[in-house]
Amino acid sequence: MRQKINNKSALLPLILSGQALVRETSKGLLGGLKTGLLRDYGTAASLQKLSDDGLMAVKNYREGTFAEIEKINAKVAREKAWVRDFACYCCPLACKKSGVIKEGPYKTIVHDGPEYETGTIFGANLMISDFNGMMKAIYDGDDLGMDIISAGNVIGFLMEAYEKDLITKSNLDGLDLTWGNADAVIKMIHKIAYREGVGDLAAQGVKAVSKKIGQGSKAFAIHVKGMELAAYNIYANPPRALCYAVANRGACHLSGDNIENQNLMAALDSLGFCFFASDFNARIMPGVSKSLMAELLTAITGLDWDSDRFLEAGERVFTLEKMFNFREGFRREDDRLPDRFFAEPFTTGGEKGALLDREEFTTMMDEYYTERRWDPETTRPSDEKLEMLGLGFTV
Ligand code: SF4
Incomplete structure (x- = not known):
């Protein structure tokens, strides 16, 4: 359904400032x-x-x-x-x-x-x-x-x-x-x-x-x-390894390599916003910030968005996907990487000898579930977290 823009006069300057920002920061991309x-x-x-x-x-x-x-x-x-x-x-x-x-x-x-x-x-x-x-x-x-x-x-x-x-x-x-x-x-x-x-x-x-x-x-x-x-x-990149293991649709590289980025990606995808133009990886690719995206959303919808609420919307999406998987029978054993990455170190190149450590990786996964307030054994989000996100209907 076509929606009316709530505040057209506020929207144009925001779009122009976003474009200017991306143009400016693009000069430094991969700098x-x-x-x-x-x-x-x-x-x-x-x-x-x-x-x-x-x-x-x-x-x-x-x-x-x-x-x-x-x-x-x-x-x-x-x-x-x-x-x-x-x-x-x-x-x-x-x-x-x-x-x-x-x-x-x-x-x-x-x-x-x-x-x-x-x-x-x-x-x-x-x-x-x-x-x-x-x-x-x-x-x-x-x-x-x-x-x-x-x-x-x-x-x-x-x-x-x-x-x-x-x-x-x-x-x-x-x-x-x-x-x-x-x-x-x-x-x-x-x-x-x-x-x-x-x-x-x-x-x-x-x-x-x-x-x-x-x-x-x-x-x-x-x-x-x-x-x-x-x-x-991922031999030499444990955060990316974690991202592949826990991403809801399988080993997806567009799901974020930490909790905040997973939530951000879910929010960006919901907007149809290209993540290259966002500050998804601000260290090497600065771009449109969460607060500017929230301002754009406010101008379009008339609702009161800020960057925290924007990230929370992403968390809601990611958690709902998780509950879909949980209902379909996916558990911790499904958040599993192939054995190769723990057993056969690189024999050549910039990271020669690199290998994932199974024990360290398991601890990293435990910490991830705990921080998300998901059960580390089953990976089910807690009832409290679901209620907080407005997903009580999935409990
Ligand atoms: S894919 Fe993203 S960065 Fe590339 S041209 Fe399209 S909007 Fe721009």
Whole structure:
């Protein structure tokens, strides 16, 4: 239903001040990082940085640094493909890039990749350093309407199972699914999309494929609650690990890596507000503050919003999602990370030797539930918390 704006004369100056703020702070986005500005390189700016820092998903999350990242990073994309920058309506950040493949068998493909997630999952995670092959995989994945994060995960899992001889070429319909083989990956993407042969099983995701293969493959089936991890590796990043473990829809990277950010993300999503333009990660990406968002909301709705109330609305959303999961039978054992992250340290790169400590991680999770006033054993929010948030009807 279309709502009337409550206070139009107050709204315009607020929007202009928000735009000015984002424009101003965008000059400092990712400032000081080698890979340059979000505006110049989009999220692909993080490809080089996170690989250097050992925080990237590489070889089915086995490593955090990709030795050949310089062949697929944002500078290569700018040089080989990108033609122009573009933006959502009126956004001064203009994080989107559009380009064309100029040579080789995929010449003339027009596309807006790679972004950080797509370049990592179809690049580093599969050890693909052929830029044009990676772009073709991203293009086909998008064109076929796939979730590229899940698709790249399931293909990475099959590559590892093949490498470990848990499956053979005949299980893969004759595909030689070795690390870095872009042609085989492109064929597998099509098999998944059309549910052909092994693609029919692969289309069901890592959890289902691992269950079918068995033989201990669960340890490197990279998912939480059946949803595949995003492209940020967690051996050296316990807050992100916690975020993946407790996020309501599975291993989601857009759910916040602490309680306040989880609540903030839920509120931002409810508004349809792009989190790049917010102060979600104020340390490296300053942006529109919670108080300015609350002022905008007040001008639009006529209700009295402030930043505390804004965060509380996010907490209400996050907790309601949690109660939905709880009703459906999800408990603490479902907030579980794959064993790989506690057992096989990185062998190379910026965080060589990094590993999550199971005991420390368990303590961190206990503290998280307690701070949220959820039962650490069952993860159920307390009645008191539910009542406080106006969710008494779920008790
Ligand atoms: S609104 Fe967000 S996604 Fe769109 S151009 Fe701006 S920063 Fe990028």
